[in-house]
Amino acid sequence: MIHLQNLSKTYKLNGKRKVVADEITATFPSGMSIALLGRNGAGKSSLLRMISGAMLPSSGKILSTGTISWPVGFAGSFNGELTGEQNCRFVARVYGVDTDELLYFVQDFAELGDHFKLPIRTYSSGMRSRLAFGLSMAVPFDTYLVDEVSAVGDAAFKAKSNRVFNERMTHSGAIVVSHSIGMLRKTCDAGAVLEDGKLTFFNDIEDAISNHMANMARVRDSLAG
Template identity: 80%
Template structure:
């Protein structure tokens, strides 16, 4: 369970204020995959970063009864001078995971071959993404945060990635940001719509999608 309590977040740039969280109080249930919907710039990625602990709110609290992942597939925190293996060893120690089991899983999953033991700075962006996704899946979190992640590689690798992710969700929940409604329908049971700093939770994914599409129509009509 993840509980947002009076959560506020405001950005200030050149004297202008942008509110992405306006006194939000909401609960994401345990073991449920929730689609996080909202127009571009509504603050979905910022909300995920606050839930992950990578960003502090302006005020309010985020309470949790379980472990929460970093955004799945995020490769920005790798030490580029260390090898893929060394980066994985570091993460295993931080999370208290059996190092040998984690290394075996990531090396097998990412399919990097000899590059797994070369510095990450030598990796292509696709190789970094495969390493990051494999590392994300190697740790059994209670809630996975997913921000527009799409598996890289050929069809077989994408199918393997989807299989592993669905297997993880059999025993965990998720908060998922994606523009594809079909992806959200197949991944999530519930939804939450973020609009002008307010968050509305819907137990049924179809109700959340309907509310989001209605918001988008209103914005389009206002602009025209």
């Protein structure tokens, strides 16, 4: 269970005040895959980062009864001077998982060959993404945070990535951000819509999608008018 209690986050963007979260109080139940919907710029990625602990809210609290991942596939925290293997060893120590098991899984999954023992600064963006996704799947979490993750590589690699992610979802929950409504329908049970700093939770994914589409249509109509 993840509980947001009076959560607020405000930015200053180009001299203007931007409210991402406006005293949000909401609960994400344990073991559910939940779509996080909202218009571009609504603050979905910022909300995920706050839930992960990578970003602090302006005020309010985030309470959890289980473990929460970093955003799946996020490669921005890698140390470019360390090898892929060394970065993985560091993560294994931080999260208290078996180092040998984690290394075996990531090396086999990411298909980096000898590059696994080379500095990450030498990697292509695709190699970094494969390493990041493999590392995300190697650490067991109660809730995975997924922000527009799309597996890189050929069809066989993408199929393998989907199989691994779906297997994790049989034991864990997820909060998923994606522009692909089809993907959200296949992956998620419920949904939450972020609009003007407010978050509305829906137990049925179709109700969440309908609400999101209505918001999108209202904005289009106001711009057209």
